[in-house]
Amino acid sequence: MSVKKIINDPKRVVDESVAGFALAHADLVRIETDPIFVVRADAPVAGKVGLVSGGGSGHEPLHAGYVGHGMLDAAVPGAVFTSPTPDPILAATKAVDGGAGVLHIVKNYTGDVLNFETAADLAAADGIEVRAVVTNDDVAVKDSLYTAGRRGVAGTVLVEKIAGASAQRGDTLDEVAGIAERVNANARSMGMALTPCTVPHAGEPSFTLADDEYELGIGIHGEPGRERLPLEPADAIVDRMLAPILEDLPFSSGDRVLLFVNGMGGTPQVELYIAYRRAAEALAEHGIEVARSLVGNYITSLEMQGFSLTLLKLDDEMVELWDAPVQTPALRWGR
């Protein structure tokens, strides 16, 4: 074995992991294996808009960890860092269709967009109404003619939670899609990494960094980021990440926000809270009120050390939907 991981066979990583996940969370989810997807134990919920997300594996708990009451109806895991093919997306879409249509939540990567598109076409041909929301909250990438557009990163978790609550309370497909779009439009993220990650089948780290460097603007696939900088204190890093976020929307004094500090997988919690502390302090300096928060490993890059900051500008409806009960393997509150 050339890679130092707790695995049996690089080719069976996703299958075995999803199997373990299903065993551990049999109260909330079940899985199908051919093609593979994870679905709410009680799917389809009649009359409820179904929510399906998915993408490459390696970002756990995203997406399977968010399947359950008040969030996703199904999650479709691809190979590590590889978007799933249309087959399981289509199968999941059918499995969660309760007659009110299905929303696809897709992170903006060429592969994800294309495979979900194909699945949506096939589902439509089967008479299922499908809409897609493509998340693109990453300010590290310039959204221009010269790129594939901004990437969907940690904001996706917030879209899934809030749109999930919208669907759970009985909103129509148009309404759920509208809320999802609104959350995405009001979310901005920026990531950094201290260390790379290693895809099991690749056997080598995604990039190399010197002992005194960090990568600013990292994606969630170990893609190199915006620039490589000399390591600096946590507060300085946070300030550097916050600046383009605050510029981009722009957030302004009097705004209420959700502050989300996300670990990339290998960062200890002590460090995430040190970053949270400075981010909250800096926002207070800008007169921005942190009304809700989330800190932890919610969308990861395997064992990468690093974190991302996400700011979501809240309105009253978003707050209500954020607070609504959620019962999933990775996010639970209320009820």
Add this chain to the structure above:
Amino acid sequence: MSVKKIINDPKRVVDESVAGFALAHADLVRIETDPIFVVRADAPVAGKVGLVSGGGSGHEPLHAGYVGHGMLDAAVPGAVFTSPTPDPILAATKAVDGGAGVLHIVKNYTGDVLNFETAADLAAADGIEVRAVVTNDDVAVKDSLYTAGRRGVAGTVLVEKIAGASAQRGDTLDEVAGIAERVNANARSMGMALTPCTVPHAGEPSFTLADDEYELGIGIHGEPGRERLPLEPADAIVDRMLAPILEDLPFSSGDRVLLFVNGMGGTPQVELYIAYRRAAEALAEHGIEVARSLVGNYITSLEMQGFSLTLLKLDDEMVELWDAPVQTPALRWGR
């Protein structure tokens, strides 16, 4: 900065992190800073037995992440991997005393035991009834005259949850202590590591491992373990860890258990579920029923890559208390 971490100053790691924690979870907890401890927002709860735990930092979410309804009333963080001194333990004990006495949950390390003992003596002098439960679930260490006794590791999380539910429903100090003792007596754990961790002030990894080695029987402080073995497939590792656990209690066919796969901090979730899958399968082969489960980073060693397996032999009361509502930053369900 010689250590690659998201920190400002090694000496301020705990203070800043706890400050960020308090900001992020102000709905559930508050903190005192001189001396430092974390306490339930509504403490003391009149008539309820108070639960206090604590120990060196670096194991987050243990213990502060478990402060809240249905679990701990206060957590006392020491410096990284260093047990706290008696002062904050005493202060926390006083802060949670609702008149029904206070239970100290202490992991079995010389420093923790001695400092909690001193604090308990001082609290008793102030008229507070204190009992202590010392957890020692780690089968990697032989419990004999020739050691400081078995270490308290992941089983501590289960003790805190179940004893917390016992206190929450109004049990007496004797009853809560009795349940805590029973959980500890029925829990067995074993850990492993692929990589070491680095204490911020130490600046160097706790040990070194070759690229094709793992450390079996690792503790939660980067202490070297039982033996160093050539890396092998996940299933083989799990079997090797499960054997001494199953021998030690002994668990037997027909038993109902809680299976807890705990990440050491730097291990991706995919890997934890691969380990869970094999552990569940192996227990099924032994006729042991996995009635409850927990998978994730619940008691960590900073950024160490590795995991531990814990088995708790359940009785009906433990199941009821495990399922009881809990509302803490790191563990939530019910209500």
Add this chain to the structure above:
Amino acid sequence: MAGGPLGADWAVDWVRRSAATVAEHRVELITLDREIGDGDHGENLDRGFGAVLGKLDSVAPDATPGDVLKLVATTLISTVGGAAGPLYGTAYLRAATSVGSEAELDSAAVAKLLEAARDGIVARGKAESGDKTMIDAWTPAVEAAAAEAGRGASPAEVLAAAADAAAAGAEATEPLVARKGRASYLGERSRGHRDPGAQSSAYLLRAAADAAAEA
């Protein structure tokens, strides 16, 4: 070099050679993709063509080249994932449609097949020449094939010219700045690396030419 029209045997041999070349260059394609992408391109294609290989037994004795191309298309779509899955899938699907139910393909049909495949990739991915994608291998290949067919070359000669042009096209992606796909996130930092999809396209077209040469 064989000169006649190409039948289903050629299509099947193309698949076998594709699977072989992708397996042989798996690590190289992973490495190219790790440098400016996410390091899965070689793994994904290897999985996909491995799956196609496993389905060749199900090809009917009276199958046409179009049947084989369609099998490749649907198998790649359902096994590759990522960006390359739908892009290559669409390419083979359009190629299959382009050749219809013809049992034998002449030079014009071969050139048209390549053009249809390229157009399919553009329809899905919206890339233009110079965006540093697989299109930068396909478009020179399509143009070379059309020119060869126009001057009366054999199908094998058409494919050989296409393969040469694709290889040159893949190499020529090195100085480009990516504007589509994952590599586009790197902006200027994508310069100096060869596009993995262009490289795999060149290998696949070389496999087609080699199969034709021995047909």
Add this chain to the structure above:
Amino acid sequence: MAGGPLGADWAVDWVRRSAATVAEHRVELITLDREIGDGDHGENLDRGFGAVLGKLDSVAPDATPGDVLKLVATTLISTVGGAAGPLYGTAYLRAATSVGSEAELDSAAVAKLLEAARDGIVARGKAESGDKTMIDAWTPAVEAAAAEAGRGASPAEVLAAAADAAAAGAEATEPLVARKGRASYLGERSRGHRDPGAQSSAYLLRAAADAAAEA
């Protein structure tokens, strides 16, 4: 070498020298502890004696050696943590009790102080000689001190003998297998490493002797 009894000045100087020696050997003690423990011993003692140093100003002009020792005890207990905090804390507390309110300590008082300190560590930690703990520095020190005092040596000579014995005792922990504290988890693998607590004890007793030599 100064020969008279030791007063509060000596105790204060012992504190200063203790803080200095712990700071100087901080990394060495961390490294020893990383090898068979958890790598915090030097950091913890440095924090503790730094805190004591900061409190020296609050020592009253008419303070006794016992007052100073008590200040050390309470400060270490409330700032060091880990195993060493309560163990050293108890040691200094028992030492303070042993000297009572005497203004000056003669050789017998000094030997008794060391014995009381050692007994305090044993009372809390239950270690025996040979368990590879700080006791293996303290017990030889106590014995050497008693012998020196018995033969009429000066307080400074008593402390010098104690320091020498402690240093030898610390060194002698190397071949031992740990049976108490964190190092005991290693079993046989603890052999070949010096116990960090024994080493820090040797440094602290050397500081006491050096302070006496200049008193």
